Amino acid sequence: MPCFVVLAFFAIAIGIVYELWYFLIAVLCLASCFTAWGAFDIRLGYFTPTYVKQKNSTEKLLALTFDDGPTPFTADIMALLDQYDSKATFFCIGKQMERYPELTRQLLANGHQIGNHTYSHSTNFGFLSTDEVVAEIEKCNAVLAKCTQTQTSLFRPPFGVTNPSVARAVKQLKPLVIGWSNRSLDTVITDEDRIFRRVVRKLQAGDIILFHDTSARTVNVLRKFLPYLKAEGYRCVSVDDLLNLHNHEK
Template identity: 40%
Template sequence: MGWLIGIGIVVLVSWLVWASTDIGSGVYLTAYCAHAEGREVSLTFDDGPDPEQTPRVLEVLRRHGVQATFFLVGERAEAYPDLVRQIVAEGHAIGGHSYRHGALFPLLSVRRMTEEITRTRAVLEQLTGQAVRLFRPPFGVTNPMVGRAVKACEVQVVGWSIRSLDTLSCWSRERVCRRIEKRLHPGAVILLHDRMAEADVLLEQLLTTLHRRGYGVRKIG
């Protein structure tokens, strides 16, 4: 009997971990994680704007005539308002990614989360004069509090279907590229970070791969 309870606990814990760490699980909220049709993928960049890297990423996107979606951190948007305006002026879409991107965001109360989401949205809307409806929770972690905050703010959550792991400092750019290429599929939404050093070089490499594999790029938002 004891072993049966043990297995039950392992299954339950595994389910809870999956439900909160897989943004596409759909347990606490519905996130847009892939397109239903078309040999196209979407590029999404989190954690910016970054004064060093974002302009370089924008330059590569411009050169390739490709548009992406940037999930911006509220306090960084306030610190680098011109970059936010440049992102939008160059035809890219933006969404919120919390105000502080604190490590404990997933543990905040619904009220604090709601504050972070609405404050970031207000900053972005004031800077761009556009309505901002997209949101991506920090770390892609979802739980009942995130679910309720998202509902209260009436934002549309965007997830991903390919996590590049480009933030792992121990991973080479080649390894990140290989990981993305191995997982490429029509309709993929790819998670990248424009705060990382050489994000522009990775993007250049990725766009070459997409072109070689016959994929187009579609902007979300």
């Protein structure tokens, strides 16, 4: 009988260990999934505080934002924005500003805002070290300063990726990280009407809307979207104006 009790005890203990081991694996898998989600969904602010919209907006204000320029399409977008008395924020790549310095200066001359979108927009951005992220941000800032004699406190990481390296770089340089609440997917969706419907379906006052000034497709969407906003009583302003960030000091 004592041997039976001992064997039963060991059997129960082994069962508990296995249960705990499976539970631990499940917890680790869940944590890994949530961390990956946090890295690729900037709206969560998982690694670093992020502005994604103006909450509880009492006015029908929106911030249109455009990534990855300037490009020749930026000029077409500026013309449309001017036509509808709208302002926007352009998150510019340093290499593109070097390529199109006049367009970069024209953005500011037309009353728009420029944010930092790194120097090279590396496809490996999510794997860069903290020092490499810092270098990308600082080099983009240097190009902007050379082109326009101005600075920006706004930063949008490429692809909306955040991780511990990005968080440490942000803590060191102290930019304001700007995400979005309404994503057009204009670099993925080819049907212009579908892009328009996607943005309109989710539209709310206080939204920060993500477009790209890199294709005729987006220009064509804006030809329909901007008059729609005007008819619905929305006003497009810079990110600074939407979020009242003018007094931010780096």
